[in-house]
Amino acid sequence: MFIIVVGGGKLGTYLARALLEAHHEVVVVEKIERKAQVLAQTLNAEIAQVGDGCDPLVLEEAGAGRADVVIADTGDDEDNLVICLVTKKRFSKPRTIARVNNPKNKQIFEELGIDSVVSGTEIVMKMVAEEVNRARV
Template identity: 50%
Template sequence: MYIIVGGGGDVGYYLTRYLLQQGHETLLLEKETGRFQTLEEELGQSVLRGDACEARTMEEAGARRADVVIAVTGEDEDNLVICQTAKKRFNVSRTIARLNNPKHEELFQKLGIDVTVSPTKSILSLIESELPGQRFVLLMNLKRAGLEIAQITVSSLSPVVGKALNQINLPRSSNLALVIRDDKPIVPSGDIVIQANDEIYALVNREGEEELRNTFGTA
């Protein structure tokens, strides 16, 4: 597999080094002369000096035969340009973009970027899951399926406590996949009765997220 990485910061460097160790043909693009020289000392011919936002640099990098282009600069606008250039001009089948601002995620998806990775969003989810009293935490976004995985901790005041699952009006776009009770996993069936302090893992799309929060009283 041939992979082009745009952006020679720490993320780009460590990603390139890892991909090379895994046996993938990988080329890192970096436009700043000083940074390029440092990277070249470490990575040799696996780094090319040039601006990944420019088509001529991508041409020189051999983007027409690339299987994947990954944009990991510190600027979302640059990452968008890199991925769109790769996809529209060089017909790269798979593009991955680093998102520094999670608010840009929907825009990137609408513009055809295959995968977005938001370190900020991931860190926020981890922090939320550790905060006391946090009852609804989004753990993961399954982009291809258009679904999110949510963790719900049922409060003693939740309107669903004491109700069987088949008595609860769940959003049509949601599915309860797992219940953790007293540290034991339970595959939910229609007759399971929800109890306070149950941890529920649910699949839900974005449109159904608010309704699911309201159902469990976590809004």
């Protein structure tokens, strides 16, 4: 599959590495040029593209027209929503996955048609609750 990851932070880097190891074609869009360079060096691959993932032209240059999946993984929920909505409206085909930093935003993303919404906070909260409950037994 061809997958675009928007956001080249720690999570985006780990995600890109895992996707590459699973033999997917990956492009990472990162606003900050230095971060994009570090990402390319870290992964030993020329997969980073510098640009604002909220910009339809940047997404187009990254290959959104042929992408199977676009993952919005920035630290900003509003940017992640815009990235997914632009992808849906402009390119129609790709499946969209968004990370939400504030769990309160998850429902809004889902109501607006984002295919998959992931809240790291919710995941960690559930895991901690499970461990606490397991400790009681």
